[in-house]
Amino acid sequence: xxxxxxxxxxxxxxxxxLKAPKGQTNKFGGYKYRSCEDILTAVKPLLAEWGCSLxxxxxxxxxxxxxxxxxRIYVKATASLMDNDSDGIITASALAREAExxxxxxxxxxxxxxxSYARKYALNGLFAIDDTRDPDATNDHGGRVPKPSELAxxxxxxxxxxxxxGF
Numbered sequence: 001x002x003x004x005x006x007x008x009x010x011x012x013x014x015x016x017x018l019k020a021p022k023g024q025t026n027k028f029g030g031y032k033y034r035s036c037e038d039i040l041t042a043v044k045p046l047l048a049e050w051g052c053s054l055x056x057x058x059x060x061x062x063x064x065x066x067x068x069x070x071x072r073i074y075v076k077a078t079a080s081l082m083d084n085d086s087d088g089i090i091t092a093s094a095l096a097r098e099a100e101x102x103x104x105x106x107x108x109x110x111x112x113x114x115x116s117y118a119r120k121y122a123l124n125g126l127f128a129i130d131d132t133r134d135p136d137a138t139n140d141h142g143g144r145v146p147k148p149s150e151l152a153x154x155x156x157x158x159x160x161x162x163x164x165x166g167f
Contacts, residue, residue, distance in 0.1 A: 007088025010050040011081055015128045017046055034129075036120040043127065051084045056122070058115050061095070073098045075111065077118035079126045094121035 005013070020042040022032035040054075047054055057078050062071045078093045096118035098110050105113070123129065 004085070005050070007052075007081070007083040007086065007090055010052055010083060010088075011090055011126075013050050014043065014046045014052065014081075017049075018043055018127050018129070020127075020129055034120075036116050036123065039120065039123045039127070039129065043123075053082045053084055055080045055082065056119050058118070060111075075114040075118045077115060077122040079119070079122040081126060090126065092122050092125035094118045094125060096121070 020034050020039045022034045023038045024033050024035055025031070026033060043054065057080070059076045059078070061074045061076050063074055064072050074095045074097050076093055076095050078091050080089055080091045082089045096114040098114045
């Protein structure tokens with residue numbers, strides 16, 4: 001007799017089995033991080049094992065247009081886990097703000113970079129991936145304020161990573 005699991009039990013099984021190592025290294029800061037692609041690579045076999053599908057969607061949202069400042073554009077990424085055996089679905093969303101301009105990037109690349117970032121954090125939320133030890137959350141640059149050149153190097157690395165991801 002086979003066991004039937006509901007969508008929450010399947011999500012719990014995926015969350016407890018998922019290993020998404022930080023497979024990327026920031027060349028300028030020397031720290032490890034995981035990309036959206038790293039998470040997707042790790043979760044795909046578990047989706048098949050648990051009989052689930054994953055869909056990522058983006059929406060563009062305008063916020064902050066009620067002040068004297070121009071509204072800001074955000075990418076809202078939603079990660080949806082769907083049970084292939086029922087109508088069960090669980091979603092998680094995350095926002096990332098588009099930069100107004102980025103040196104060396106056209107508008108599509110700016111949006112793609114924000115999309116990749118938002119998708120990573122939507123996946124983190126859905127699959128309970130703890131990034132509190134991730135440099136995005138804890139990098140204090142040795143307890144000092146980083147120099148603008150250091151910030152520029154980190155941003156250049158993020159842009160490079162976004163380009164490598166096809167954005």
